[in-house]
Structures are given as C-alpha cells and as structure tokens.
Amino acid sequence: MSSTITAASTHTATVTIHEIRERGTAAILAAMADAAQTPELALRYLGELSTDIQAALILDQGGALAAASEGDGDRAGRMRDLVLELFEDAGEGACQVEVTTPEGGVFAVREHGWTVAVVTGRFALPSLTFFDLRSVAADLGRRAA
Numbered sequence: 001m002s003s004t005i006t007a008a009s010t011h012t013a014t015v016t017i018h019e020i021r022e023r024g025t026a027a028i029l030a031a032m033a034d035a036a037q038t039p040e041l042a043l044r045y046l047g048e049l050s051t052d053i054q055a056a057l058i059l060d061q062g063g064a065l066a067a068a069s070e071g072d073g074d075r076a077g078r079m080r081d082l083v084l085e086l087f088e089d090a091g092e093g094a095c096q097v098e099v100t101t102p103e104g105g106v107f108a109v110r111e112h113g114w115t116v117a118v119v120t121g122r123f124a125l126p127s128l129t130f131f132d133l134r135s136v137a138a139d140l141g142r143r144a145a
C-alpha cells in the first residue's frame with residue numbers, strides 16, 4: 001500500500017514599488033518621537049546609548065541645572081559647578097571639553113542652547129561620546145524651538 005502526497009501552493013504576485021508609484025498611491029509615513037524630548041528623558045536616552053556613562057547632567061542656556069542623573073542635589077550641584085569651570089577654563093568660544101584620567105573621563109558639549117556633560121569609565125570612546133552628546137543637545141534644541 002503506497003500513498004501519494006501532493007502539495008499545492010499558489011503564488012500571488014506582489015506589487016512592486018514602481019507599480020505603486022504609477023498608480024499614485026499615497027505613502028504612509030509614521031513620525032518617530034524625538035529620542036530626547038525633555039532633559040530628564042535625554043539623560044535616560046544617554047544611559048541607553050552607553051554603558052560607560054557613570055553620571056550625566058544637562059544645563060540650560062543660563063547654566064541652571066535642568067536634569068542630573070545623580071539624585072543627590074549637592075553632588076549634582078558640584079558636578080554642575082565643575083562643568084561650568086571647565087568651559088570657563090577652556091575659553092569663551094569652547095563648544096566641547098574633555099578631561100581624561102586613567103580611571104575615566106569627563107566629556108561635555110555646549111550646543112543649541114544646552115550643555116550636556118557625562119562622566120564615563122575609562123573605556124569610553126571620545127568620538128562616539130561626543131557624537132551622542134551632540135545628538136542629545138540637538139534633540140533638546142529642536143524641542144525648545
């Protein structure tokens with residue numbers, strides 16, 4: 001006794017992008033939320049970008065503390081003062097500062113009306129860290145505009 005199994009499948013033609021365009025079909029575009037809509041969300045976003053970040057803060061255009069990863073207000077205030085001092089020592093036109101030691105580093109950028117600074121472990125890559133800081137500052141600048 002033998003049995004035969006027959007399989008059948010149908011093929012449905014897919015519509016290519018050219019056919020859609022020729023028909024004049026409207027595109028559906030989904031808007032993505034900004035990665036950093038508020039200073040607090042910006043800090044969370046930075047933490048997701050890098051595991052090397054140990055502490056972070058964001059200052060508004062006037063130098064006031066907008067958000068800090070450190071829950072202790074005194075510690076965040078000291079970090080704020082040190083970041084402002086770094087920019088003061090770097091000179092009036094400085095838009096980024098970097099201080100590294102064998103244990104880690106401090107990176108900060110001033111752009112779009114915001115100062116974003118982080119303290120990192122020693123394995124943080126400076127170029128990537130600055131890219132992330134600039135991205136967050138740009139997102140915050142768009143939000144404020």
